[in-house]
Amino acid sequence: AGEQLRYDGQTVVVTGAGGGLGKAYAVFFASRGANVVVNDLGGSFNGVGGSSSMADQVVKEITQAGGKAVANYDDVVNGESIIKTAIDNFGRIDILINNAGILRDISFKNMKDQDWDLIMKVHVIGAYKCARAAWPHMRKQKYGRVINTSSAAGLFGNFGQCNYSAAKLSQVGFTETLAKEGRKYNILCNVIAPIAGSRLTATVMPPEVLEVLKPDYVVPLVAVLVHPSNDESGAIFEVGGGHVAKMRWERAKGALLRADDSFTPGALLKKWDNVSDFSEPSHPEGPANFMELLEDAQKLPKNPPSEDISFKDR
Numbered sequence: 001a002g003e004q005l006r007y008d009g010q011t012v013v014v015t016g017a018g019g020g021l022g023k024a025y026a027v028f029f030a031s032r033g034a035n036v037v038v039n040d041l042g043g044s045f046n047g048v049g050g051s052s053s054m055a056d057q058v059v060k061e062i063t064q065a066g067g068k069a070v071a072n073y074d075d076v077v078n079g080e081s082i083i084k085t086a087i088d089n090f091g092r093i094d095i096l097i098n099n100a101g102i103l104r105d106i107s108f109k110n111m112k113d114q115d116w117d118l119i120m121k122v123h124v125i126g127a128y129k130c131a132r133a134a135w136p137h138m139r140k141q142k143y144g145r146v147i148n149t150s151s152a153a154g155l156f157g158n159f160g161q162c163n164y165s166a167a168k169l170s171q172v173g174f175t176e177t178l179a180k181e182g183r184k185y186n187i188l189c190n191v192i193a194p195i196a197g198s199r200l201t202a203t204v205m206p207p208e209v210l211e212v213l214k215p216d217y218v219v220p221l222v223a224v225l226v227h228p229s230n231d232e233s234g235a236i237f238e239v240g241g242g243h244v245a246k247m248r249w250e251r252a253k254g255a256l257l258r259a260d261d262s263f264t265p266g267a268l269l270k271k272w273d274n275v276s277d278f279s280e281p282s283h284p285e286g287p288a289n290f291m292e293l294l295e296d297a298q299k300l301p302k303n304p305p306s307e308d309i310s311f312k313d314r
């Protein structure tokens with residue numbers, strides 16, 4: 001009791017750790033005893049260019065404060081080489097925080113393949129490549145913690161961000177499957193949808209909001225989730241500005257109709273209120289049991305004959 005959460009002897013890889021949230025994670029974990037790989041390509045917020053200075057600056061701050069960190073300047077699509085930096089310098093990889101990210105905001109009407117592809121490359125392929133390279137090490141040592149980074153834009157959609165939304169919700173499915181496959185090796189994987197002032201949000205938030213929504217307020221959740229004592233896995237968290245909340249799926253009551261030739265669009269429309277009845281929701285962690293439901297459905301009387309009505313007629 002009264003002790004800090006510590007990460008002594010563990011190695012943390014933080015991608016995109018040259019600024020924003022990634023830097024906050026890197027500085028924190030180094031201050032709590034971890035060896036940190038500070039990865040950053042050092043490009044612009046929309047994925048142009050590159051330089052070693054962002055990662056170097058963070059490593060300098062960490063080492064000057066007495067912490068242990070090394071820089072890596074690879075693009076996250078070279079996950080193999082980022083994880084190799086951890087193994088070569090510290091002999092292990094315990095925690096991977098997939099955080100690197102860029103934006104290419106543009107309306108869907110004006111979206112070009114290159115805007116779509118670059119976002120997929122950094123967020124989807126990047127997170128995959130880093131996790132894929134870390135996975136064998138984590139399995140072998142029967143220990144690992146992975147954080148993937150989603151976004152409100154992924155969970156809810158956002159104007160001008162369909163590329164980013166698609167890439168960010170992909171982190172949820174990716175994490176849920178890794179959590180299932182990793183559990184028996186004590187590899188726990190969670191996904192966060194953060195909100196914080198950074199150069200990414202500087203374009204959409206006023207300065208006074210940027211100022212108070214500090215990346216530091218996302219750090220405690222990540223610290224808890226990647227600690228050895230954590231048991232959460234496969235969960236989604238909304239986090240920022242002092243607020244932390246789990247998110248989950250919700251299933252409506254649903255409609256059950258006899259599945260035969262009386263199951264017409266019109267018969268379904270007559271039961272539409274049940275399809276979308278959230279008054280007594282369930283919170284599933286897997287798909288509905290379709291075989292069992294089908295059996296129940298077949299016990300129902302034939303659906304009453306119905307013309308194909310429209311929504312407005314039902």
Ligand code: NAI
Pocket residue numbers: 015016017018019020021022039040041042043044045047054074075076077098099100101102122126149150151152193194195196197198199200201
């Ligand atoms: P940021 O721009 O300050 O940090 C992202 C870092 O990733 C930058 O330092 C950048 O150089 C680096 N990076 C970009 N592409 C890279 C690549 N291919 N390889 C290696 N490094 C690369 O932005 P912020 O806000 O700290 O974002 C961190 C993560 O959080 C991103 O995944 C972002 O999409 C996500 N996020 C942030 C939100 C916010 O409110 N700040 C909201 C929702 C999600």
